[in-house]
Amino acid sequence: MNSIRMRFPGGKRKAFTMSYDDGVEQDVRLISVMRKKAVKGTFNLNSGLFAREGTVYPAGQAHRRMTLAACKKAYAGSDMEVAVHGFEHPFWNRIPDGYRIKDIIRDRETLETEFGCLVRGAAYPYGAYDESTITALDACGIVYCRTVASTHSFAMPDRWLKLDPTCHHNDPELFALADRFLADTSDRDPLLFYLWGHAYEFEINDNWQRIEDLIEKVGGQADIWYATNIEIYDYARAYERLLFSADGKRVYNPSVQEVWFWDGSVVRRLGGGESCCL
Numbered sequence: 001m002n003s004i005r006m007r008f009p010g011g012k013r014k015a016f017t018m019s020y021d022d023g024v025e026q027d028v029r030l031i032s033v034m035r036k037k038a039v040k041g042t043f044n045l046n047s048g049l050f051a052r053e054g055t056v057y058p059a060g061q062a063h064r065r066m067t068l069a070a071c072k073k074a075y076a077g078s079d080m081e082v083a084v085h086g087f088e089h090p091f092w093n094r095i096p097d098g099y100r101i102k103d104i105i106r107d108r109e110t111l112e113t114e115f116g117c118l119v120r121g122a123a124y125p126y127g128a129y130d131e132s133t134i135t136a137l138d139a140c141g142i143v144y145c146r147t148v149a150s151t152h153s154f155a156m157p158d159r160w161l162k163l164d165p166t167c168h169h170n171d172p173e174l175f176a177l178a179d180r181f182l183a184d185t186s187d188r189d190p191l192l193f194y195l196w197g198h199a200y201e202f203e204i205n206d207n208w209q210r211i212e213d214l215i216e217k218v219g220g221q222a223d224i225w226y227a228t229n230i231e232i233y234d235y236a237r238a239y240e241r242l243l244f245s246a247d248g249k250r251v252y253n254p255s256v257q258e259v260w261f262w263d264g265s266v267v268r269r270l271g272g273g274e275s276c277c278l
């Protein structure tokens with residue numbers, strides 16, 4: 001039989017997502033840049049460190065956390081996901097296991113309460129992790145967690161609790177990677193361009209133009225799926241749940257979510273609960 005390859009919703013072969021940390025004021029400007037091109041993303045927050053109402057930052061301080069009210073306003077809308085980044089932004093690999101679990105679950109619970117949604121994603125504070133941290137995240141219901149290790153690759157993650165991004169926005173290869181991503185017309189594996197950073201870095205480096213140019217380049221394209229991190233995770237899981245007959249000629253989608261795939265000759269769509277012959 002032909003090999004089967006995942007396609008994203010709409011039969012698209014490429015997906016683009018962003019992941020930005022700390023819940024800083026500059027996220028508001030970043031989101032406005034993203035929305036001009038229908039780009040979606042995930043914001044990793046520390047719910048124990050929201051700025052107090054009336055906080056006045058010293059002149060020149062770029063790392064300015066938002067208040068809870070400002071965060072609620074900034075990330076409202078289904079195009080932006082909020083995710084765990086540690087209640088107190090600790091090194092999860094440098095604190096006792098019980099306290100680590102408390103930090104993760106407090107952040108998750110607070111964000112869920114305040115934002116009125118399920119929160120199942122995370123990014124490692126300082127990018128630091130070890131196997132005990134991965135076990136703790138799993139126990140706390142976190143399904144993916146982003147590292148800071150650039151892959152310069154568009155391969156789908158093989159271990160979602162150690163989700164390595166494609167690159168940081170200051171990566172010297174950023175635009176070369178974007179060109180490679182856009183130019184790829186193969187009909188093989190799906191491609192994911194995963195970009196991460198902190199929006200306050202645009203202020204420190206005075207390089208807002210860099211992210212505006214990048215989004216102008218990769219945003220608004222008909223053949224790219226723009227999604228939050230959790231949407232990509234949930235979609236990939238639905239694809240992985242497809243069930244095949246022993247001879248590989250019949251496929252059943254047990255999920256509610258529709259799934260798209262390349263069957264070796266054409267792109268197929270299989271609705272939730274449907275089956276078809278290959």
Ligand SMILES: [Zn+2]
Pocket residue numbers: 021022085089125126
């Ligand atoms: Zn952080």
